[in-house]
Amino acid sequence: MKIPRKILFVLSAPLELVPRPYAAPAAQAGLTEKALLQKIKAYKKAGLIRRVGVVLGHFKAGYKCNALVAWKIDPAVLELTGNILAGFAQVTHCYARRTFPQWPYNLYTMVHARDKKEVQALIRDMARKSGIKEYKVQTTLREFKKVKSNLKEILA
Template identity: 40%
Template sequence: MIPDATDRRLLAALTDGLPLVSRPYAEIGAPIGLDESQVIERLTALSEAGVIRRLGLIVRHHELGYRANAMAVWDAPDERADELGRRLAAYPFVTLCYRRRRRPPSWPYNLFCMVHGKERGVVRAQIARLIEENQLGELPHEVLFSGKRYKQCGARFVGRHEAEAGRRAG
């Protein structure tokens, strides 16, 4: 499914969050000319199609105490990388897992796992377990803990064009 212009206006209206009111979908729809049932129908379809991956509360993990956040990376042989990625992603403490493009010579790694934790010692032990249980010991590897957070805001994939269209229409 490809979102149409009305879907895009709706997704733009929802980007910054669902209003904290009893009937939020009615409130979201009003300024863009959709009634509550139309909003519900469209958002249901967009969720089923995976355009909306998730709807729910988005935490500020630093404020929840998650400050030992490691990006563990490996240079995995291309033919093994996807299988390893699937296995690592299955661990409950792995919070994100991707295969990415390498940037040699600065960056030879292609397999990325995030482990968000509250204590570095625990996170290091969890990463050691990934290595041990999946025979990753031979692969080039690094762990990068995050330091200061310079920015965290929602990704904006839709909205600038729609906001301009709305101003012209208004």
């Protein structure tokens, strides 16, 4: 299944807070509201859309501190360890990534908590439960940019 560019770009804009938020994007895509909703459901079923939902500002939601933790995992247990770390509710992202001679870390997690102390306690808990000894914590100090992915530019 492929999403036509026109529909993709129309759907990549946030929904307006109005009684019929799908009406304007449907009109822009040259579809009826009903047809657009059916397409969204089909894309969701096919996994092209992961979810339709509210995106929260996590700072306001009480998560004032976060860190990117880079873990060094024995490749033989990567699958198991990745699943253990991904199982923590405070972990939003857990990815295996390419390594470099000067940077041997192969698993990455984004962890979120109330404050630095809570982030540190959480990371210790993750290390204990997964048995990982070597890791590096990169606490986020400043947000330079955070925007919704600009599909029009990316796919241009």
